Amino acid sequence: MPQPEQPTTRRAARRDAVRHGRLRALRAGALVVVLALVVIAAVAIAGSLGGPSAAPVAQATGATAPTDAVDLPDGAGGSAGPATGLPAPAQTSVAAASCGDPAVAQALASGSDADVLAAFGGAAAFRAAVAGGTAPCVDLSDSRRVWVIVDKQRPLVPIDFEPAEVTAPANMPRTADGRLQPAASDALSALVAAAAAEGAGSIGLNSAYRSYASQTRTYNGYVESMGRDQADLQSARPGFSEHQTGLATDVAACDGGCSAIESFGGATQGAWVAANAWRFGFVVRYEDGYTPITGYEWEPWHLRYIGTDLAQVYHDGGFHTLEDFFGLPAAPTY
Numbered sequence: 001m002p003q004p005e006q007p008t009t010r011r012a013a014r015r016d017a018v019r020h021g022r023l024r025a026l027r028a029g030a031l032v033v034v035l036a037l038v039v040i041a042a043v044a045i046a047g048s049l050g051g052p053s054a055a056p057v058a059q060a061t062g063a064t065a066p067t068d069a070v071d072l073p074d075g076a077g078g079s080a081g082p083a084t085g086l087p088a089p090a091q092t093s094v095a096a097a098s099c100g101d102p103a104v105a106q107a108l109a110s111g112s113d114a115d116v117l118a119a120f121g122g123a124a125a126f127r128a129a130v131a132g133g134t135a136p137c138v139d140l141s142d143s144r145r146v147w148v149i150v151d152k153q154r155p156l157v158p159i160d161f162e163p164a165e166v167t168a169p170a171n172m173p174r175t176a177d178g179r180l181q182p183a184a185s186d187a188l189s190a191l192v193a194a195a196a197a198e199g200a201g202s203i204g205l206n207s208a209y210r211s212y213a214s215q216t217r218t219y220n221g222y223v224e225s226m227g228r229d230q231a232d233l234q235s236a237r238p239g240f241s242e243h244q245t246g247l248a249t250d251v252a253a254c255d256g257g258c259s260a261i262e263s264f265g266g267a268t269q270g271a272w273v274a275a276n277a278w279r280f281g282f283v284v285r286y287e288d289g290y291t292p293i294t295g296y297e298w299e300p301w302h303l304r305y306i307g308t309d310l311a312q313v314y315h316d317g318g319f320h321t322l323e324d325f326f327g328l329p330a331a332p333t334y
Contacts, residue, residue: 097119097120097121097125097129098129098134098135099134099135099136099137099138101119103119104116104119104120104137105137106119107119108137108138113145113146113147113307114307114309116138116145117309117310120135122309123307123309123310123312123313124313126138126310127310127313127317127325127326130147130326130327131325131326131327132327133327140154140326140328141154141156141157142157143156143157143158143161143163143245144164146183146247146305146306146307146310147306147310147326148245148247149322149323149326149328150236150240150241150242150244150245151240151294151295151322151323151328151331152232152236152237152240152295152331152332152333152334153329153331153334154240154328154331155239155240156239156240156241156244156245159212159238159239160212160239161212161244161245162211162212163181163209163245163246165181165182166179166180166181166182166185166208166209166246167179167180167181167182167185168185169185169186169188169189169192169205169208170185170189171189171192171193172188172189172192172203172204172205173202173203173204173205173254173258174204174205174206174258175204175205175206175207175252175258176205176206176207178205178206178207178208178209178249179208179209179246180208180209180246180247180249180305181209181245181246181247181305183281183305183307184246184247184249184281184305187280187281187282187305187308188205188249188251188280188282188303188305190280191203191273191276191277191279191280191282192204194276194279194280195269195272195273195276198272198276200268200269200271200272200273201253201254201255201267201268201269201272202253202254202255202269203251203252203253203254203269203273204251204252204253204254204258205249205250205251205252206249206250206251206252206258206261206301207243207249207250208243208246208248208249208250209243209244209245209246210241210243210244211244212238212239212244213238215236215237215238215239215241215243215244216238218235219231219235219236219237219238219241222234222235232295232333232334233291233295233296233297234296234297236296237334240334242285242302242304247304247305247306248285248302248303248304248305249302249303249305250299250301250302250303251264251269251273251301251303252264252301253267253268253269253270255269261301262301264300264301265288265298265300265301270300270301273300273303274300277303277311278311278312278314278315279308279311280308280311281305281306281307281308281310281311282303282304282305282306282311283303283304283306283311283314283315283322284299284300284302284303284304285299285302285303285304285322286298286299286302287300287320287321288300290320290321291332292330292332293321293323293324293330293331293332294321294323294330294331294332295331295332295333304322306322
């Protein structure tokens, strides 16, 4: 028959168990410390080599990753599209310049229109600053600039302004001796050549630059024939006409002879111009349905030159009036 266990034997067994448990805990703790040191060393090495672990660290500290990565096409170092399993680069944007930037002040004082756009960070940044009211240094009434706005609330300054130079566009039919500022003149020649090359037909010049005196005669003729109210929908008062800037032109369809400008909207040339004028720096200034903003009825033949950079922003943004483009109030009446 087994003898009952003695109390002293049981106490000894418990002491042994406690001692062995402490040893196991110490060994486990030492192992954890060793593993942690190994992980820390691996992360440090990867970071120094620019490995994938660097991106999360940059994001955690508020740094931004470069945004100039591009997708590789098939056969160029792997499958098409971005690599998977790596942290996505942070999206960054370059803040637009402001009127307080020395480069902007310098460009406005002595630079070209292109210099001013570049100083602001590009045409899109320029438009956003002007429309957002954060660029008070940009004068939309400056008749020397391609972005000058002329409407029934914004006359030219001075009211009898004359451009420094106007030239006749080359290689196009014309119904009158039309001239434009040189950049607009060259752009219209390029537009006409492209329309013909792309199968849209021949486009001719109907009317371009008009002096203050010439616009006075034009406007008074409309008033005599249809009355002042209707004339104001068809023709600008002197000093309020885009034609006086040397940046606006009326065009006509000229297949087998030039037709009246009123038929331009229904011609093949009219459709092509509506879709493609922006490529050459022009916008159709008075679109159908926007009389409450522009103050003029639809004139698909009236093109206004604003330069290729601004015209692309205008097109890409889906704008229909220069008033909306630059955040100006509507100008339906004088």
